Amino acid sequence: xxxxxxxxxxxxxxxxxxxxxxxxxxxxxxxxxxxxxxxxxxxxxxxxxxxxxxxxxxxxxxxxxxxxxxxxxxxxxxxxxxxxxxxxxxxxxxxxxxxxxxxxxxxxxxxxxxxxxxxxxxxxxxxxxxxxxxxxxxxxxxxxxxxxxxxxxxxxxxxxxxxxxxxxxxxxxxxxxxxxxxxxxxxxxxxxxxxxxxxxxxxxxxxxxxxxxxxxxxxxxxxxxxxxxxxxxxxxxxxxxxxxxxxxxxxxxxxxxxxxxxxxxxxxxxxxxxxxxxxxxxxxxxxxxxxxxxxxxxxxxxxxxxxxxxxxxxxxxxxxxxxxxxxxxxxxxxxxxxxxxxxxxxxxxxxxxxxxxxxxxxxxxxxxxxxxxxxxxxxxxxxxxxxxxxxxxxxxxxxxxxxxxxxxxxxxxxxxxxxxxxxxxxx
Ligand code: CMC
Numbered sequence: 001x002x003x004x005x006x007x008x009x010x011x012x013x014x015x016x017x018x019x020x021x022x023x024x025x026x027x028x029x030x031x032x033x034x035x036x037x038x039x040x041x042x043x044x045x046x047x048x049x050x051x052x053x054x055x056x057x058x059x060x061x062x063x064x065x066x067x068x069x070x071x072x073x074x075x076x077x078x079x080x081x082x083x084x085x086x087x088x089x090x091x092x093x094x095x096x097x098x099x100x101x102x103x104x105x106x107x108x109x110x111x112x113x114x115x116x117x118x119x120x121x122x123x124x125x126x127x128x129x130x131x132x133x134x135x136x137x138x139x140x141x142x143x144x145x146x147x148x149x150x151x152x153x154x155x156x157x158x159x160x161x162x163x164x165x166x167x168x169x170x171x172x173x174x175x176x177x178x179x180x181x182x183x184x185x186x187x188x189x190x191x192x193x194x195x196x197x198x199x200x201x202x203x204x205x206x207x208x209x210x211x212x213x214x215x216x217x218x219x220x221x222x223x224x225x226x227x228x229x230x231x232x233x234x235x236x237x238x239x240x241x242x243x244x245x246x247x248x249x250x251x252x253x254x255x256x257x258x259x260x261x262x263x264x265x266x267x268x269x270x271x272x273x274x275x276x277x278x279x280x281x282x283x284x285x286x287x288x289x290x291x292x293x294x295x296x297x298x299x300x301x302x303x304x305x306x307x308x309x310x311x312x313x314x315x316x317x318x319x320x321x322x323x324x325x326x327x328x329x330x331x332x333x334x335x336x337x338x339x340x341x342x343x344x345x346x347x348x349x350x351x352x353x354x355x356x357x358x359x360x361x362x363x364x365x366x367x368x369x370x371x372x373x374x375x376x377x378x379x380x381x382x383x384x385x386x387x388x389x390x391x392x393x394x395x396x397x398x399x400x401x402x403x404x405x406x407x408x409x410x411x412x413x414x415x416x417x418x419x420x421x422x423x424x425x426x427x
Pocket of ligand 1: 267300305308358362
């Protein structure tokens with residue numbers, strides 16, 4: 001029997017069907033609400049609103065479950081290669097060796113940047129924030145690849161995907177190199193996708209590049225953990241921008257801007273800056289716990305809390321373990337790791353955080369690993385963007401293939417009522 005939700009209003013009663021997902025989550029399908037009642041729903045921050053049906057990622061915030069296309073995040077982070085995961089997210093299935101090889105070859109074919117775009121990068125001031133530069137350059141990619149993608153044409157859609165998968169890592173590496181005062185160089189295309197990214201980023205002009213296996217593995221894991229997270233702020237942005245039939249590059253550029261903010265991807269930078277501030281201030285954890293709980297103080301414990309996870313963030317568990325291992329393997333003693341662990345311990349037993357179900361999120365420990373790799377704090381979120389790219393592509397592709405309507409929410413107007421224009425000399 002069809003499940004229904006009943007809405008009673010002004011003496012009338014209207015019924016709406018319930019939609020059930022494959023993991024038995026239920027939602028009320030209110031597509032006909034306005035036509036039937038002239039009402040709209042009001043849900044700031046979309047805390048209760050599903051914007052689409054999606055087959056890409058399953059997330060259960062109460063149980064701390066995250067799956068890409070049905071595969072547990074732990075399984076993927078421990079066993080898979082980032083490019084395999086990217087293929088899985090975008091096309092729905094893990095690739096065969098042949099499919100993976102072809103994907104890599106096609107991406108490498110596109111792994112170059114127009115020299116004129118390089119000039120744009122060179123003209124940015126060295127003080128520019130890497131996320132602003134990356135978003136601008138990704139947007140500029142559109143100017144160099146102006147065709148809109150015809151999604152009915154599978155080959156064209158595939159070409160757009162491999163193009164951005166090829167070009168974004170070069171841009172990321174160059175944004176990092178420019179910030180570090182290093183010459184802009186290409187990688188070694190005999191290498192794998194992630195190994196090549198590491199080489200493009202870390203190769204020094206005065207030394208032969210020797211790959212560091214620990215760094216490559218840690219990077220692979222971090223990119224997988226960041227690859228997709230259903231309808232978060234940046235992904236929703238990518239889908240909404242793409243819903244106007246703007247191209248893939250333009251939509252991803254908008255996603256990068258959304259990711260930049262400290263409440264979203266920018267938290268990885270904010271966390272390490274916060275930990276560093278605490279360290280320089282004498283390492284008094286209790287002082288900062290008090291600040292975080294004080295409603296008159298804007299300070300928040302960065303890297304804590306999540307809109308969906310209300311138990312634990314499975315990515316944070318994997319990253320914490322990885323941070324310990326990477327620092328140990330690289331022989332690095334970072335005092336902020338110690339401060340992070342103490343803060344986590346204090347928060348997990350503090351009623352304010354327990355009552356509000358605030359746990360460490362993916363960004364709490366990721367910056368510590370990036371810092372151990374030698375990446376500057378301002379560049380952390382750029383690494384997050386690189387990891388999230390397959391997720392954005394998968395969601396954009398799904399949204400277009402499902403022929404979703406243009407994203408255009410409504411509002412409840414609370415401004416002035418109609419009034420006559422007052423000429424300037426009478427105001
Ligand atoms: N420190 C102190 N208090 C907090 C924190 C925090 N980090 N996060 C939430 N709260 C409190 C908040 O003040 C509110 O308290 P009250 O009910 O008394 O008003 C309650 O917890 C609920 O918070 P909210 O802001 O309504 O929750 P939200 O779902 O709108 O926001 C969040 C989620 C992630 C934006 C928020 O927890 C936050 O700002 N965290 C710090 C920034 C951060 O780490 N962001 C990364 C998120 S994960 C990766 C990603 O998205 O890219």
